[in-house]
Amino acid sequence: MSELPEKQVKRLRSLIQEAETNLAAAKELLISVMGDEEMPRGNVEDVAGKVIEGVFDGQAMVGPDGKSYPVPANYASKSKLIEGDILKLTIADDGGFIYKQIGPVARRQIIGTLVQHDGGYYVEVGGQEYRVLLASVTYFKARVGDQVSIIIPEDNRDAVWAAVEAAL
DSSP, X not given: OOOOOHHHXXXXXXXXXXXXXXXXXXXXXXXXHHOGGGSOSSOGGGSOEEEEEEEEOSSEEEOTTSOEEEOOHHHHHXXXXXXXXXXXXXXXXXXXXXXXXXXXXXXXXXXXXXXEETTEEEEEETTEEEEEOHHHHHHTTOOTTOEEEEEEETTOSSOOBOEEEEEO
């Protein structure tokens, strides 16, 4: 077999990541519709499976091996996760992903204007833009041009992503 061109490999990786994210989002939606009847009982610590700790990058958790694990957008939005937060992922024996925030980074709130371009939503603050999750925009029913309160890392080390606190 010949090797795939780098562009095709990147596309395949992107498709796999998207599929994993969609699967996690579908599970999250099912839980929100059906309740937690399908979820294991007890604490996350009681669930048998593999445990991985990693850092939230704005969309996913990056494990110590550099592998990216999809974080459901609804969970990231509801929990107001920001870049640098430490997460614990338990991969249950049945394949379910259970996340828990275990190390939030220092935060600060700022206010900016919601804009949309390149297929995503951003909040512009003083000439700098922070990407925000679509799940947050739809949850708060924010519209382009609205003032939005966002949360960023306190030290703002080149943060690309922010969590939406509220639409004003």
